[in-house]
Amino acid sequence: MIKSLSHATIYVTDHDEALDFYTKKLGFEVRMDATMDGFRWVTVAPKDQPQLELVLMKLAPSPVMDEGTVAQMRELLSKGAFGTGVFATADCRGTHAELSAKGVEFIQPPTERPYGTxxxxxxxxxxxxxxxQHRQ
Structure with missing residues (x-):
């Protein structure tokens, strides 16, 4: 029986740049950074969420993705075609201000929605x- 989701994948083009963004700007912690048979496995997560790891998967040819597919994925990624998740916060406006000050690019400012801010x-x-920030 499946008990939970333990990992989710975020495609990136550079592991080091991804680690810099996810740890220094978002404040996540590195859970794994290991190279095995030439393949680098990198995961990060919010410090208070031990049950989930985000895999920072570098787009590169592999046994499951040929060069043509990698090129298509890179193009879609650069166009912003992937909405990869929702991060919860207790204070959307405060977190927005904190992350903006660290250089995180927002494409929508805090906005009231039926489900929260x-x-x-x-x-x-x-x-x-x-x-x-979900409504209470």
Whole structure:
């Protein structure tokens, strides 16, 4: 029986740049950074969420993705075609101000929605995320 989701993938084009963004700007911690048979496995997560790891998967040819697919994925990524998740916060406006001061690019400022207050930001690769303070 499946018990939970333990990992989710975020495609990136550079591991070091991704680590810099996700740890220094978003404040996540590195859970794994290991190279095995020439393949680098990198995961990060919010410090207070031990049950989930975000895999920072570098787009590169592999046994499951040929060069043509990698090129298509890179193009879609650069266009901002991937909305990869929702990060919860207790204070959307405060977190927006904190992350903006660290250089995080927001594509939507905090906005009231039926489900709460939401801002939308993107990582250096084009992935975008909702930052949401859910209604109580």
């Amino acid at each position: 939401e801002a939308v930001f993107k990582d250096p690769f084009g992935n975008w995320f909702s930052l949401t």
